[in-house]
Every structure is written in structure tokens, then in C-alpha cells.
Amino acid sequence: MLQLDLGNIYHQILLLFISIILGFVIGIEREYRNKFAGLRTFILISFGSCLFTILSLSIGSLDRIASNIVTGIGFLGAGVIFKEDNKITGITTATSIWATASIGMCVGYGHIILALTGTIIVLSVLHLLIKVQYVIDSKHKVKVYKVGVLKMGDLELVERIFKESGLKVEALNLEKSDDIITSVWSAGGSIAQQEKLERRLIENPIVKNCLS
Numbered sequence: 001m002l003q004l005d006l007g008n009i010y011h012q013i014l015l016l017f018i019s020i021i022l023g024f025v026i027g028i029e030r031e032y033r034n035k036f037a038g039l040r041t042f043i044l045i046s047f048g049s050c051l052f053t054i055l056s057l058s059i060g061s062l063d064r065i066a067s068n069i070v071t072g073i074g075f076l077g078a079g080v081i082f083k084e085d086n087k088i089t090g091i092t093t094a095t096s097i098w099a100t101a102s103i104g105m106c107v108g109y110g111h112i113i114l115a116l117t118g119t120i121i122v123l124s125v126l127h128l129l130i131k132v133q134y135v136i137d138s139k140h141k142v143k144v145y146k147v148g149v150l151k152m153g154d155l156e157l158v159e160r161i162f163k164e165s166g167l168k169v170e171a172l173n174l175e176k177s178d179d180i181i182t183s184v185w186s187a188g189g190s191i192a193q194q195e196k197l198e199r200r201l202i203e204n205p206i207v208k209n210c211l212s
Helices: 006-032 039-059 062-078 091-109 112-139 154-163 191-203
Strands: 082-084 087-089 141-149 168-177 180-189 209-211
Touching: 006 039, 006 091, 006 112, 039 062, 039 091, 062 091, 091 112, 112 191, 141 154, 141 191, 154 168, 154 180, 154 191, 180 191, 191 209
Parallel strands: none
Antiparallel strands: 082 087, 141 180, 141 209, 168 180
8 A cells, every 4th residue: 555655745845835936036036127037937947946856856866867957957048048139148047047946956955045045146146236237337338339321431430430439449340231331340438438429420420320
């Protein structure tokens, strides 16, 4: 006759609920910022990692299942990384997925305090340190500009505008399509300098389009 260890079952169910709560807390932050992976995704990542960990402890395949969790989460995280124009987005969300899986695994192993500490650290990095990032960006931000003109001779004026901006600039590429000559520039410096450069480009009559 099958004997059920109710004490152990209740303990495992409690661990699953804790993993759901911690995934919920991180997912709320990502959902609030309207990221690709939101509330349900982070709940299921934490829950799934916890469940697999409990299973690995039950069947005695701890190392093999744990390594497969890490590998699987790596593929899942790669799915939220996108290249948009001249920048890559989704890396923070991907690393959040990876960190949430580790928290779920901690819960599955019974390391609740470690999981709670990890959750607090993840939320601190995602929410509190964003203010530090804004301060850094205000002092130094690298942007890529695409400036369109009609004549090759106009490129000299565009080059002078960039060099007079006080930013660290670099010419990246030159393209031509639909009678528009587009020069691509990289410029690094403060946000105030960037905004001044953008205004000067937009207000100049020889500039037909300016994208950044």
C-alpha cells in the first residue's frame, strides 16, 4: 500500500507557494516597466525552477537536473534579447530571468533566507540602481545619429556641427538612397550636449532628416 509522507508533501507545497510569491514580486517590477517578460513569466520561472529542484532531490539526480535548469533558462533568456536599430534591448530582462530561476532553485533546496536575500538584491538592482544609471547617463551617454542631406558638399557642414558639439564623435558610415545622403555618427558625452547637438541639427535647413 502506498504510504504518503504528508509532512514532506506539505513542506514541498509550502516551498512551491514561496517560489510563486518571490516570482510574483520580481514579475510585478518587470510588468510595471512594461518589459517583454512580465508577471506570469517570472512566476512560472520561479515556480518551475523550484519544482524541478524538489524533483531532483526526490529522485537523487541533483547535479544533472540543476545543470539542465541553468541551460534551459539560458535559452529562455536569449529569447527576450532583441536588436533594434543600433542598440540591443532585453539584456536586463534576460538576466532577471536567470536570477529568478536561481531564486526558485534556492527555495526548492529549502534555502528560504538565501532566496529572500536574492529577491531583495534583484529588486534593488532593478529599481533602486536605475537612479544611479540615470546619473551616469546624464554625464556620459553614447548615441548614434543618422543625418540626411541632399548634396555631398553639405556633409562638410554636418561634420563641422558634430566636431563643434564638444562631444567625442566618430563617423561610422555613409549611405545613399532616394536622393538622400545619410551620414552615420557616434557621439558620446552629457545629455545636455546631446540635446544641444540635436537641436542644432534639426534647426539647420540643409539637414533633411535626423534620427538618433
